[in-house]
Amino acid sequence: MQSRTPASRTGRPRSTAADAAILAATRQALVELGWSRLTLGDVAVRAGVAKTTVYRRWAGKNELVVDAVAELFDELCVPDRGSLAADIEGVVLQFAAILARPEARSGLMAVVAEATRDDALRERIRASIVDRQKRLVLAGRARAQARGELPAEADVDRAARTVDLIFDMVAGAVVHRTLVSAEPADEEWVHGFTRVLLSGLASAGSA
């Protein structure tokens, strides 16, 4: 997961079951204890492994929680709902559903906070969580272009900035709604948000 040693063919291999058990135990501990009260010793007990085993695989609490939370985003995909607006609503609803889970709420914000002072951790979050989300934006745009709802971008640089802007707006709004305003990103909210975002992109893009 984090210490790939492709050259090591000999010796006892690491238990993949232990990896899964530790990550699952981490999520369970996040639900029951939250970030601050989560200890690696407790995770080890829940996973049924020794504390030293956890430390051999992860450098610390930050990295462990990033990997545990990242698995939650594996299920994200772009559903084909027929139109760009409906596709976006579908993705946003999926994202909101993940953020509604307590293990994501507690863990995600905490590691982002830690990442403000740890470049390596931020890079790890980017690689295992953010990029996985950003891929959805690209996939959705490609599908919309195939449908003819969006024109093929002429300026590559400008298109990249637009994708980044969309991503920050979508992820940021859902996270803020869910975690700061502490109100559900339900279908009604997502519908209103998507309408503003899409008409804004259409108007500002044509202007």
Place this chain on the structure above:
Amino acid sequence: MQSRTPASRTGRPRSTAADAAILAATRQALVELGWSRLTLGDVAVRAGVAKTTVYRRWAGKNELVVDAVAELFDELCVPDRGSLAADIEGVVLQFAAILARPEARSGLMAVVAEATRDDALRERIRASIVDRQKRLVLAGRARAQARGELPAEADVDRAARTVDLIFDMVAGAVVHRTLVSAEPADEEWVHGFTRVLLSGLASAGSA
């Protein structure tokens, strides 16, 4: 600040200078150490007070950091730049400037993460930070209505939902851009964001 005892007229009064020193020391510690390595004992030493004095005034690290970060948002105001778009850009740039400061980056996300499992803490954040920001949205809308750029809302309930949506979109996008994407919310970005947001609100609102 947090333990108002208006009935206590007798006895030695609490030093207001100590309050300010502790909050300033907390922000300094956030800059130098970040959230996870910040300890109340260290804050006490920096502030030049005894550790017990800190514990007498704040229940714990969470509450202390909320109050310390909240003071950063005191300077927020709605500048009169002549148009709704320019006003919004001004506010967003102010918000981005605060989030660019390390004591805000480290502290804000951490307490939001803790608040996912602590209703009292979330209420404290709402009262001392979020509401202070949301007031800007209301002030900006009032000024735009006075200018005639926005119509007076007919449906009060719908208007309230719109304000909440705008607030989540603005704050969420800036936070995500700054902390997750780790790129500056500079004038160029803010300009593009504001254009999408405003044209989206105009189109979706008229539809």
Place this chain on the structure above:
DNA sequence: GTGCTTTCGCTACGAGTCGTAGCGTAATGC
């Protein structure tokens, strides 16, 4: 099978932080 290598579980350890209690002193209102 025999070895070599690496992982595993377990125990123990010093270091550091936590939040609190106790004490004498300082500062205010009556």
Place this chain on the structure above:
DNA sequence: GCATTACGCTACGACTCGTAGCGAAAGCAC
């Protein structure tokens, strides 16, 4: 002066941290 509260200081048990050391287990090469 007296009651009351805040302050600085010290000390304390409890807890978590991350690491080291050990013997046993599980693979792979031969």
